[in-house]
Amino acid sequence: MRSFRRITEPTVEPLTLEQAKAHLRLRTDDQDARVLDAIKASRDAIEEITGRALLTQEWALRLDAVDVRRDGAIELVRPPVQAVLAVMLSAPGAAPVAIAGADYVLDDDAEPGRLVWGDGKYATALGAFAARPAALRITTRNGYGDAAAAVPPGLVQACYQLMATFFLHREDGIVLPVSQALEAAPAPVRELLESYRVGGLA
Numbered sequence: 261m262r263s264f265r266r267i268t269e270p271t272v273e274p275l276t277l278e279q280a281k282a283h284l285r286l287r288t289d290d291q292d293a294r295v296l297d298a299i300k301a302s303r304d305a306i307e308e309i310t311g312r313a314l315l316t317q318e319w320a321l322r323l324d325a326v327d328v329r330r331d332g333a334i335e336l337v338r339p340p341v342q343a344v345l346a347v348m349l350s351a352p353g354a355a356p357v358a359i360a361g362a363d364y365v366l367d368d369d370a371e372p373g374r375l376v377w378g379d380g381k382y383a384t385a386l387g388a389f390a391a392r393p394a395a396l397r398i399t400t401r402n403g404y405g406d407a408a409a410a411v412p413p414g415l416v417q418a419c420y421q422l423m424a425t426f427f428l429h430r431e432d433g434i435v436l437p438v439s440q441a442l443e444a445a446p447a448p449v450r451e452l453l454e455s456y457r458v459g460g461l462a
Contacts (some may be wrong), residue, residue: 262324332374425441425444
């Protein structure tokens with residue numbers, strides 16, 4: 261079984277409040293909270309649709325029943341992957357083991373990025389798990405960078421469009437589902453996001 265979740269959020273968004281308000285042609289501050297919600301909703305939607313991480317954040321990937329006797333690479337989630345922060349193995353009846361950074365490398369040339377075991381070195385560290393199913397947890401730092409300027413311009417433009425959609429369709433604190441926001445977006449935006457989808461045209 262493979263599961264993953266975000267464990268830290270970005271500290272910035274692709275759009276500032278001022279940029280979003282200018283796009284929406286808002287001149288008062290009474291809707292600022294609603295605009296900020298729409299900015300975050302647009303970034304979340306783009307990340308969900310494309311399978312990417314726009315700005316620096318951390319993710320945890322868990323794989324159950326890992327066969328540690330088999331060499332190979334593990335496909336990571338939410339590219340681009342900046343770094344592998346930790347790799348932990350656990351199994352019933354054995355204390356968790358932290359795998360040393362020297363025993364694996366990040367292949368960030370691949371899409372969406374892979375953890376590659378280094379020259380079989382991991383086998384020594386995983387001796388206690390060699391004959392039993394193990395759960396592997398990989399923590400990564402993901403995203404194009406710490407600042408909005410690092411995000412590809414096309415995705416920033418998509419963020420403007422989806423932000424406006426979320427802003428215009430938000431009622432009584434209810435955020436429009438991603439599928440409906442995408443349906444309401446212009447066709448070029450949908451095509452652009454498809455081109456950035458992991459495994460898509462980009």
